[in-house]
Amino acid sequence: xxxxxxxxxxxxxxxxxxxxxxxxxxxxxxxxxxxxxxxxxxxxxxxxxxxxxxxxxxxxxxxxxxxxxxxxxxxxxxxxxxxxxxxxxxxxxxxxxxxxxxxxxxxxxxxxxxxxxxxxxxxxxxxxxxxxxxxxxxxxxxxxxxxxxxxxxxxxxxx
Numbered sequence: 001x002x003x004x005x006x007x008x009x010x011x012x013x014x015x016x017x018x019x020x021x022x023x024x025x026x027x028x029x030x031x032x033x034x035x036x037x038x039x040x041x042x043x044x045x046x047x048x049x050x051x052x053x054x055x056x057x058x059x060x061x062x063x064x065x066x067x068x069x070x071x072x073x074x075x076x077x078x079x080x081x082x083x084x085x086x087x088x089x090x091x092x093x094x095x096x097x098x099x100x101x102x103x104x105x106x107x108x109x110x111x112x113x114x115x116x117x118x119x120x121x122x123x124x125x126x127x128x129x130x131x132x133x134x135x136x137x138x139x140x141x142x143x144x145x146x147x148x149x150x151x152x153x154x155x156x157x158x159x
Contacts (some may be wrong), residue, residue, distance in 0.1 A: 007075045008090050008110030008123065014077050017112070021068040024061055032058045071112055078110075088131045088156055090123045095155040096131070096140075103154055108132075127151075 009017070032054055039051035078091040088094050088108060095105040106121045108131065114122035121128045130142040131153065139152045 004074055007071045007112050008078055009071075009075045009112060010078050010091055010109055013109065013113040014072065014075060017068055017072055021065065021072065024065050024068070028061055032061065085158055086135050086156060088134050088153065090132075091158060093155075093157040093159060094131055094153060095157075096151040096153055098149055098151045105155075 035054045036051065036058070039045070039048050039054055042048055042050070045051050090108050090110060092108050093105055094108060095103050097103040104119075106119050106127070108123050108128050109120050111122040111124050114120055114125065116125075123129060123132055126144045127142050130140045131151075134140055134153055136153050136156055139150055142149050142151060
C-alpha cells in the first residue's frame, strides 16, 4: 500500500495550482483536440510529425492534470492565523543574515511552491528546515551542499 503524501500550500499557491488545473482541463485540452483533428485530416498518421508531437503533449498535459489533482486533494492549506507569530513556520517571511553579508528575506513554503531564485524556499530544504521553530535573535547552523553556514534570524513576519 502506497503512503499518501501531504503537500503544504499557501492560499496563493493553492489558487495558482487550481487556476493551472482549470486552464489545462478546459483551454489546453480543447486546443490539443483541435490540433489532433487537424493532424488526422492530413492523412497518414504513422508519419505525421504534428500528430505525434500533439499526442506526446497531450500525454504530458494529462499527466500534469493528474499530478495537480493529487496535490490539491492531499494539500494542507497553510493558515497562519493560529501560528505563533514569533516562531518560524511554513508561511513565514524570515529575514536572516550570514556574517557581514546583506540580510536576505525568504518566504518559507511547501516544496510544491518552492522557487529559491525568487526567495521562496521549502521548509524541507536545508535552510528552511534549519530555520523551522526558531525565533528572532536565534543563530542557526545550516548544513548546505556547499558546507556549513551560520545565520542569524533578524525578523519573522506573517503577512
